[in-house]
Amino acid sequence: MYDYNAFDRAFLAERNAQFRSQVERRIDGSLTEEEFRPLRLMNGLYLQLHAYMLRICIPYGTLNPGQMRRFAEVAERWDKGYGHFTTRQNIQLNWPKLKDVPDILDSLGEVGIHAIQTSGNTIRNTTADHFAGAAADEIEDPRPVAELIRQWSTDHAEFQFLPRKFKIAITGSPNDRAVTRAHDIGLRMVRRGAEVGFEVLVGGGLGRTPMLGAVIRDFLPKADLLPYLEAIVSTYNVMGRRDNKYKARIKITVFENGIDVFKAAVEERFVETRAQFSGVDQQILTEIEAQFTPPAFRNAPTxxxxxxxxxxxxxxxxxxxxxxxxxxxxxxxxxxxxxxxxxxxxxxxxxxxxxxxxxxxxxxxxxxxxxxxxxxxxxxxxxxxxxxxxxxxxxEGLATANVGLISDIIACPGMDYCALATARSIPVAQELATHFRDIGLEQEIGALKIKISGCINACGHHHVGHIGILGLDRAGVENYQITLGGDHTETAAIGERAGPGFAYDQVVPAIERLLRAYLAQRDAPTESFIDAFRRLGPAPFKAALYPEEARDAA
Amino acid sequence: MSRRFTPKVVTANDLLEGDVIYLTADDRWSRAHHEAELIEDEAHAQLRLLFASGQPARVVGAYLAEAKAGPDGPEPTHFREAFRTRGPSNYPHGKQEAANV
Structure with missing residues (x-):
């Protein structure tokens, strides 16, 4: 994996020194909160419900043992002895003190870890297939390109104040484990003859207006990647709306202008950006690739x-x-x-x-x-x-055999931590997991993706869950909407809302009714929930969720 | 006709600790909701919020939160504010942790 060179180390040390000085000036009163807020956010420091939160970047989800050990040490020394891994492959500390954050960042900097651009209207951590470099179905390891994107986008002068945040995901496999269609830009490695390039998707995203990305280039040669990304982001930087925060993401830019108009503008800009790239990016990529050589696998009996x-x-x-x-x-x-x-x-x-x-x-x-x-x-x-x-x-309590099953739930921090949340997510996930284990149905139900968000911003990816749960505040009470039929893979789909929401204590019973209906109606134990849903449509599942309405209609 | 004013407390986060704090009637910042000043008058509420916002070296993000009178002092009325008086529900951290010590 990538090791920092002298330039990277010096850059990060200087950046951390700048932030240390900014924190000192905030504490001594020479910076107001309005002045300090964008500075702290650029360095991953949020203020949440009960405390500050530091979001630390794990580039494309890859880390080495020394970095993981440092997380453990930092969490013990300056936090409460644990960390929270997020849907953007980052780690969050929920209880840091303001004055300690510069020390935390210096400590992380020693092992090549930073928190830059984990917030703000910038290009965020590029996420990647977590099986990259190992998966049997992969064309090429996408991480060298992800690292190139990290270096290009970090402190990129033109892209520090985009209309809104910007997320790129990359996969090297046809089986999409990186949810590429739900990102501002999705990159899928593809082959054309012997040449490897990218299918480029643009304008995907979840949140209050969920949309799947559209293809803007079906084959982009690998060498054109950075100039093309620069063309997309700079076109969005100009065309994207700044008058309304809820219409500022690139998905709205693409939707309002149409993919053809947006693509034409990008292609026009690309002529300029490509001329500006001298090829040095490809030299750097070659150097990065040398650091991602596969390990020496051994040939041994099993x-x-x-x-x-x-x-x-x-x-x-x-x-x-x-x-x-x-x-x-x-x-x-x-x-x-x-x-x-x-x-x-x-x-x-x-x-x-x-x-x-x-x-x-x-x-x-x-x-x-x-x-x-x-x-x-x-x-x-x-x-x-x-x-x-x-x-x-x-x-260490880490041998739970549940990956891909009902208890392998994505849940955002929700109102237990997040200042934006409208309801809790974590306890809903906890109760679903224990309930289905206790009634002995977890194995029987089999493959299932439940994803829970505690607000409309959808950090918990509820739109692309087979079953999505969205926590809202309805007249001062927690209320949970259920969506059905979402899909996060290469056959991505946005789930549809099943009907009225459920009170906090009615969510688990509702999901149980839904899944008992699935068990009763699947054509064989091998037919998964999502397959049964696609075959049967939403009607039998809605009837199970809302038995009173089904009775009234009968 | 404007809506009738409902009681409020002034709350914020502590600059250094990040912890939830409440403005008391004697101009202190308390970590306990029940020690907050329960404000029943809209004009007074605006004055108290101005007073809080004028302390940038001590507090962050001061705002008026709905509250009601209780036997031991003001109590939150919305679940979000109730969580802020305790801490998260998945671990005994935050204010509930201090209460256990």
Whole structure:
């Protein structure tokens, strides 16, 4: 993975020194909050309901054991001994004190971690397929390009005050695990003959006006990527609306002007930007690529794995749900669930972070990933090491065998932390997870994506959940809308609202009615909820959610 | 006709700690909601908010929050303000943590 060079280290140290001085001037009264706020946001520092929150960038979700250990140390020394991994592959500390934040950033800077552009109307962390570099279905590892985008977009003078925030996602696989159609720009690696390039999508996004990205280029040569991105963002910077915050995202720019008009403007601008790029970006990309060479995979027998599968049903259940196919023979991709039943989705304690770092070092070629689904990935593990890894994970409460199941829920922090939230998300996720475990239906229900947001901004991706739950404030009471039929993959779809919302204590019973209707009507146990929904349409599920209305209509 | 004024408290976050604080009748900032000044007059509310906003080196984001009289002092009326008096529901952190000590 990418190691900072002398330029990166000097840049970050200087930036952290600037922020230290800004914090000092805020505390001594020489900066007002209005002056300080944009400065702190540019460095990832929010003020939430109960405390400050520091959002720390994990570029394209990749980190090494030393960085994970540093998160553990920082969380223990300056916070409450845990961190929260987010749907944008970042980590958030929920309780930092203002005066400590410069020390935290210096400490993180020592291991090549920053919080720059994790807020503000800038280009945010470029998110990527969390199986990048390991997945069997991949064309190329997209992370060198993601790192190039990080370097290009960080402190990019033209793009520090965009009309609104700007998010790019990238995948190197046809199976889209990066939700590319729900981003301002989605990049999908594709082949044309022997050449590798990108399908470029623009104008996707969730939030109050969910839209799926449209194709602006079906094949962009790899070498044209940065000038083309620069053309898109600079066109948006000019055309995007600044009169209304809710109409300022690029999805509205594309929607109001039409993709053809927007594309024409981008292509015109691209003629200029391409001429300005001298090719130095491609030299840098070559240097970056050299740092992403695959690890030296070993050729070893997998009998230990096969024996554990045969003899240990707990291990087998975990292997069935938490492993994915690796490109190298004898290897597997391990998803470590941060969704233990009843715990907070995406949270890891310092002890858990240290264990994950140790395991990555000992068994995982020094690599860790954070998924947008708020789990941790060990991307390169030889199968013979899996029994030992599973046993170690179990010792820290990290061996939950539920990846892809009903309890593997995305949930934003919601009103337990977030100042923007209109309702809580975390306790809804906790109760759903424990309820379906307790009534013994989790395995029976099988593959299912539930995604929960505590407000219309949709950090919890509820629009693309098979079942989406959106928490709102209805006349001073928490109320939850349910959407059905969303899809976050390459067959992306926005879920449809099922009907009136449910009170806080009615959400779990409503979801149970819905899923019992699915179990009763699926044509075979192999037919997943989303497949049954697509075959049957929403009617039987709405009838299960709203039995009184179904009765009245009868 | 304008809507009848409902009682309020002045609340903000502490600049250094980030913690939720409330303005008291004797011009202190308290971490306890029940110590807040319950303001029943609209003009007085605006004066108190101005007073709070004039302390940028101490508080961030002062605003008027709905409240009602209770046996031990003002109580929040909206669930968001109730959460702010306690802390999150997934861990015993925040004000509820201090109350346990």
């Amino acid at each position: 009998e230990a794995f096969d024996a554990a599968l045969a003899s240990d049903p707990v291990f087998r259940a975990w292997a069935d749900t938490n492993l994915a196919e690796h490109r190298a023979p004898g290897y597997a991709i391990v998803t470590v669930s941060l969704k233990a039943h009843g715990e907070t989705p995406g949270d890891a304690s310092s002890a858990q972070m240290r264990l994950l770092a140790d395991l990555a070092e000992r068994y995982g070629h020094d690599e860790l990933r954070i998924s947008h689904e708020q789990n941790v990935i060990l991307p390169h593990v030889h199968k013979s090491d899996l029994p030992a890894i599973h046993a170690a994970l179990a010792g």
